[in-house]
Amino acid sequence: MSVRFELHTEDFQAALRALPEALARAAGAALVRHAESAASKIRAAYPADSGELKNSVKVTYRIRRFGASATIWNTASYAKSFEFGTEVRLYKGASRGRMRPGHVFLPIVDRERRAAMAEVADLIKAHGLQVTGA
Numbered sequence: 186m187s188v189r190f191e192l193h194t195e196d197f198q199a200a201l202r203a204l205p206e207a208l209a210r211a212a213g214a215a216l217v218r219h220a221e222s223a224a225s226k227i228r229a230a231y232p233a234d235s236g237e238l239k240n241s242v243k244v245t246y247r248i249r250r251f252g253a254s255a256t257i258w259n260t261a262s263y264a265k266s267f268e269f270g271t272e273v274r275l276y277k278g279a280s281r282g283r284m285r286p287g288h289v290f291l292p293i294v295d296r297e298r299r300a301a302m303a304e305v306a307d308l309i310k311a312h313g314l315q316v317t318g319a
Contacts (some may be wrong), residue, residue, distance in 0.1 A: 190255055205312075206250065208308060208309070209250065212253065212305045213248045213253035213261050213307075214304070215254065215301055215304045215308065216246075216253045216254070216255055216301050217246055217253070217304055218247075218301075219255075219297045219298070219301035219304070220244050220255035220301075221244060221301055222297055223257055223293050223294050223296075224243075224244045224257055225240050225296035225297075226293045226297070227242050227257070227259075227289060227293050227294075229265075230293065231291045233288075238259065238261050238264060239264075241259045241260040241261035241264065242257070242258075242259050243257070243258055243259070244256070244257050246302070257294060257318055264290070265286045266284055267284070267286075267288050267289070268287055268289065268291065269284065270283065270284050270285050270308060271283050271284040272287035274312055
């Protein structure tokens with residue numbers, strides 16, 4: 186399971202081209218901070234059972250001159266089942282019950298994505314540009 190959030194939509198790229206490279210670097214640094222924060226919060230929120238869910242959270246970045254993206258994902262085989270839950274499971278005729286959804290990964294990523302966008306919008310406003318829809 187992975188979620189990608191990017192700060193290089195067409196409008197955003199056009200705005201960044203008008204800014205100094207230093208501001209673009211600051212926006213990239215904000216994205217990295219928020220992606221790492223999301224990964225850390227996800228690890229902290231996962232149950233401690235075997236530690237597989239916690240240890241399987243990965244983050245990669247792609248920082249370019251006028252844009253940045255981060256991908257956060259969990260490589261554990263049951264990460265999707267943990268996040269969304271399962272129906273009643275049967276194994277050799279015996280009911281193993283259902284797994285309730287954990288709702289850990291996506292809510293945390295969504296909060297950090299919004300915080301990153303707000304921080305970048307503030308950086309852009311501080312350089313005298315107008316930001317709409319943020």
